[in-house]
Amino acid sequence: MTEIKIFCPATIANLNCGFDVMGLCLEGIGDEMIIRKVADKGIRITKITGADLPLETDKNVAGVAALAIFNAAKPDCGFEIEIHKKIKAGSGIGSSSASAAGAVFGINELLGKPFTRHELVDFAMKGEAIASGSEHADNVAPCILGGFTLVRGYNPLDVIKIESPSEIYAVVLHPHIEVKTSDSRAILSPIIALKDAITQWGNLGGLIAGLYSKDYELIGRSLQDVIIEPLRKKLIPNFDEVKNSALNAGALGAGISGAGPSIFALCKGQAIAEKVAFAMSSNYLDTGIPFDMHVSRVNDEGVKKI
Incomplete structure (x- = not known):
């Protein structure tokens, strides 16, 4: 070859x-x-x-x-x-x-x-x-x-x-604005409060336990960020409103994808994922910023030959 x-x-x-x-x-x-x-x-x-x-x-x-x-x-x-x-x-x-x-x-x-x-x-x-x-x-x-x-x-x-629990779907709203990874890292604080670190450790452990046990409610409870999101969300217009619309539509959790500006939500089942995608996109229309929406299962294979 x-x-x-x-x-x-x-x-x-x-x-x-x-x-x-x-x-x-x-x-x-x-x-x-x-x-x-x-x-x-x-x-x-x-x-x-x-x-x-x-x-x-x-x-x-x-x-x-x-x-x-x-x-x-x-x-x-x-x-x-x-x-x-x-x-x-x-x-x-x-x-x-x-x-x-x-x-x-x-x-x-x-x-x-x-x-x-x-x-x-x-x-x-x-x-x-x-x-x-x-x-x-x-x-x-x-x-x-x-x-x-x-x-x-x-x-x-x-x-x-x-391996992903079989019913997990991801929804991604990608606003057509650019947030450079280097810029989004620059606003982070090198020092965090011990109480926030403890909360974050618990959530990370809960997320991993939820994935292995396929406990969707535990996954949802664990998708919380008390350290990074409060600092980075100011770079993304309407972030709080979009996140809340996803949660109200049934998402397990929602947050910033990577360094942003994309906003993601994890959902149980395709029907809820599509409902969440509609809620997020309807909310973001108010900004006047063009955006793309993606609804996707978790890809268990990764990069591949085509």
Whole structure:
């Protein structure tokens, strides 16, 4: 095999109580990439559609991630990468991580899979650092592994995949405004109150327990964020109103997707998810800001060949 076409799914990171450690993978929303094995050594990005991104390998998320796996594998060949962006940059649903994950997955496939999917997460994180200024895996982990993921630790990297309860649906409202990850990180406080930390630890433990036990009520009770959301929500017009509309329509919980501006809700069953999507979109019409709506099951496979 000398060429591969890849679907690189969107993701929701943080899930309220799991800042930088929790994420989930979405179905049907994602980028496409084509990667070719060539004789000349090195990594070259030959084409980008759907976004104004640099073709220079060392300035592109996919290029930096590709270099990480290339330098580790030391193959006697090179790779050309085409990127067809369908996830808008700065949307809060893992645009940069889709590029990074797709690059390392595709190269690994063309090399005969010398690395496991868990090992690919570490390479993809190198690319994420270009977009956000730090290596973090809350988006690239679910994009590569599928399902829900927990990043237990970074030194060494320790990622656990959690299969999604069958009835979980995600609703995402994506306003057509840009919130850069670096900007949304800049407003966070490096110091938090102990009582808030205790609350957040309890919610994170409850969310993981709820996912494993398929206890939807526990999942809903745990989707609370007392540390990050109060600071970041000011960057998203009508955030409180949209969140409340989702909860009133039956969502288990709602919050900021990644760094924003997208707002997500988790729901039990497709019927409730569609009702929640209608409530969220009806509310956001008042802002006059264009937006997209997505209703998706949790994608348990992650990045894949197409």
